[in-house]
Amino acid sequence: MTHAISRPAPTMAEKIASIDALCERARIMPVITIAREEDILPLADALDAGGLQVLEITLRSVHGLSAIRRLREERPHLCVGAGTVLDRRMLESVEEAGAQFIVSPGSTDELLRAALDSPIPLLPGVASASEIMVGYALGYRRFKLFPAEVCGGTAALKALSGPFGDIRFCPTGGVSPDNMQRYMALPNVMCVGGSWMLDSSAGWDKVRQASADALALLN
Numbered sequence: 001m002t003h004a005i006s007r008p009a010p011t012m013a014e015k016i017a018s019i020d021a022l023c024e025r026a027r028i029m030p031v032i033t034i035a036r037e038e039d040i041l042p043l044a045d046a047l048d049a050g051g052l053q054v055l056e057i058t059l060r061s062v063h064g065l066s067a068i069r070r071l072r073e074e075r076p077h078l079c080v081g082a083g084t085v086l087d088r089r090m091l092e093s094v095e096e097a098g099a100q101f102i103v104s105p106g107s108t109d110e111l112l113r114a115a116l117d118s119p120i121p122l123l124p125g126v127a128s129a130s131e132i133m134v135g136y137a138l139g140y141r142r143f144k145l146f147p148a149e150v151c152g153g154t155a156a157l158k159a160l161s162g163p164f165g166d167i168r169f170c171p172t173g174g175v176s177p178d179n180m181q182r183y184m185a186l187p188n189v190m191c192v193g194g195s196w197m198l199d200s201s202a203g204w205d206k207v208r209q210a211s212a213d214a215l216a217l218l219n
């Protein structure tokens with residue numbers, strides 16, 4: 001007979017450390033919505049070949065969960081997170097699929113509290129000082145700024161660094177090779193997210209090249 005061993009969820013400090021580690025590894029986090037099941041592996045391989053190994057797979061398409069499962073099984077060297085996680089039920093389903101981190105476009109009390117008990121870290125989305133303060137009260141110190149360009153871009157991040165000196169962000173939404181360096185130059189930016197490198201209309205090598213070109217801008 002086997003006994004399930006229940007481990008307490010990692011502390012918030014441990015989760016912050018793991019978010020810091022994965023953002024440091026990522027620098028650029030592709031936000032991926034899988035349109036066709038057969039794209040999962042070639043897309044991940046093209047990103048990987050271009051140097052991007054921390055992938056956010058959104059639940060915006062029906063293939064999101066199976067893509068997370070498949071990549072965890074077949075590409076174990078990649079770091080695979082779940083995006084567009086909107087509520088407790090979605091959080092539980094991505095945990096079960098093997099996601100290594102969770103990203104949400106915004107914050108609700110339900111999601112923020114559910115993630116406190118989760119074994120994997122949540123990077124909650126925020127677009128204002130008030131939303132940061134709601135997460136802050138629960139211990140969160142790392143956030144996705146979304147939609148970054150619309151909610152003030154680098155000027156907003158500079159302003160937020162005043163009252164929130166211990167907070168760091170992953171700006172996403174409107175980030176591109178044109179503005180990425182300005183984001184990454186800010187001390188309170190730990191990585192950027194985006195979908196600009198995912199255009200495969202000219203084949204998978206275009207994805208690899210766009211990924212490598214973007215990373216080269218940061219060197």
Ligand SMILES: O=C(O)C(=O)C[C@H](O)[C@H](O)COP(=O)(O)O
Nearest residue numbers: 031084105172173174194195196
């Ligand atoms: O689906 C979600 O949960 C999101 O938060 C949206 C994504 O982060 C953006 O779609 C990426 O932004 P773009 O690079 O401007 O495309």
